[in-house]
Amino acid sequence: MARFREIIARYPEDKKKSALIPVLHLAQEEWHWLDVPTMDYVASLLGLSPIEVYEVASFYTMFHLKPIGKYVLEICHTGPCMLRGSDQLMDHVKNRLGIEAGQTTADGMFTLKPAECLGACGYAPMMQLGKFYQENLTPEKMDRILDELRAGTLQTA
């Protein structure tokens, strides 16, 4: 609640809705994903109707509306990344983890998601992993990243 109060203090009293995205980020940090009761709680905190929160949370791919793995691999598949092999990279990860896009591994470690352009086209192909970008990816580099995540040696937050 202290962090919530710090966020809403940045906005005028009658413009609390402007705090919705940072508050959703905070809620997701706290509960890892956004279920309906969580979104309803956010709505009540900001004095919004639940539908206003659902609309925003379901529009942006960075908000997770289903349970997710410990690590979310968000592989960009927009034009520049596609031209530099993101499809092959996605296939490689699917084979390696035994899941399809949108699924989570049985051990709860990894969720695989396609993402739209993340603004790092010059480093294509790339993915978002937690708070960091992983760039100039190859299947070999992706294997190293997955190994390091399993070993707990790669910082993502």
Ligand code: FES
């Ligand atoms: S197309 Fe992948 S970061 Fe822009």
